[in-house]
Amino acid sequence: MNRDKFTVDWVVLDIEGTIMPTSGVHVVLYDYARPRLGPWIDANPDDPVVAAAVAEVRADAGLPESASTADVVAVLHGWMDADRKATPLKSLQGLIWQHGYAHGDLVSEYFPDVVPRLREWHAAGVPLAIFSSGSVAGQIASFSSTTEGDLTGLFRHHFDTVNAGPKREAASYAAIAEGLGGPAPDRILFFSDVPAELDAAAEAGWHTVGLARAGEPYADADFGSHTVVGSLAEVEVARA
Structure with a gap:
């Protein structure tokens, strides 16, 4: 050769x-993170990475500071659907994937x-x-x-x-x-x-x-x- x-x-x-493979990210990893975004945000309100990501999503999407987790997650899901390389989305996904790999859910x-x-x-x-x-x-x-x-x-x-x-x-x-x-x-x-x-x-x-x-x-x-x-x-x- x-x-x-x-x-x-x-x-x-x-x-x-x-x-x-792209499918390893867009199918396996995205599908793992999608239903866990809301629960992760609610379970980790004092995590500075989570708090910063949520604040950035609200600011980027023009949501009020009082916007609910459901409102934030709706924006995140929209970004995932558009394959937008948004930093707060990547930060939250990274935390969720880190947990998934550590617990054997992801390989x-x-x-x-x-x-x-x-x-x-x-x-x-x-x-x-x-x-x-x-x-x-x-x-x-x-x-x-x-x-x-x-x-x-x-x-x-x-x-x-x-x-x-x-x-x-x-x-x-x-x-x-x-x-x-x-x-x-x-x-x-x-x-x-x-x-x-x-x-x-x-x-x-x-x-x-x-x-x-x-x-x-x-x-x-x-x-x-x-x-x-x-x-x-x-x-x-x-x-x-």
């Missing part, structure tokens, strides 16, 4: 559609090529990081309970829309580079299935690889000048 080759200081990966499953490749790169000394719209807490929880065991040790850093910024803005990738210790932008390789995210990373000076996986939403997308592969097995990465 001919492989695209990169020599870099860091590999940063998206999750949904890149290393995990992550990745594309078959993913875990062997990540373990290979990790063993070769290539530092790995994640950039996903899902919260950092949710990311770590998902990697802690998988069909391949606990994978949290593979990753050195996790980034989301809170500690980095929107995934389709170049400034977010500059912020991540700083969080990684300030490597030269062209020493970072980013994997995603979304062309707009790859465009933003490339604008920040990163190397990019698009994942066009059969059956996924962006399988037939126009990836422009980005390197495009069907699996991680098609890419060879070495530490600079």
Whole structure:
């Protein structure tokens, strides 16, 4: 097999559609969180993360401070239906998913090529990081309970829309580079299935690889000048 080759200081990966099937998020995880949002908010009114998220939902949706949990949940469900990457929604989902993984209700499953490749790169000394719209807490929880065991040790850093910024803005990738210790932008390789995210990373000076996986939403997308592969097995990465 001919492989695209990169020599870099860091590999940063998206999750949904890149290393995990979209259905694993939109069906399994969303369906788990949806009925639990209201009960979770009511059961944890003094949790600062929950309180901040609820306040942000009310403010964003123009609801009064007296708006009920049901009103807040209706907004959250609407955002889920629209697949809106709203920070308060991601924060609440992350807490619920964290609980689900910890109690064995949820187990992550990745594309078959993913875990062997990540373990290979990790063993070769290539530092790995994640950039996903899902919260950092949710990311770590998902990697802690998988069909391949606990994978949290593979990753050195996790980034989301809170500690980095929107995934389709170049400034977010500059912020991540700083969080990684300030490597030269062209020493970072980013994997995603979304062309707009790859465009933003490339604008920040990163190397990019698009994942066009059969059956996924962006399988037939126009990836422009980005390197495009069907699996991680098609890419060879070495530490600079």
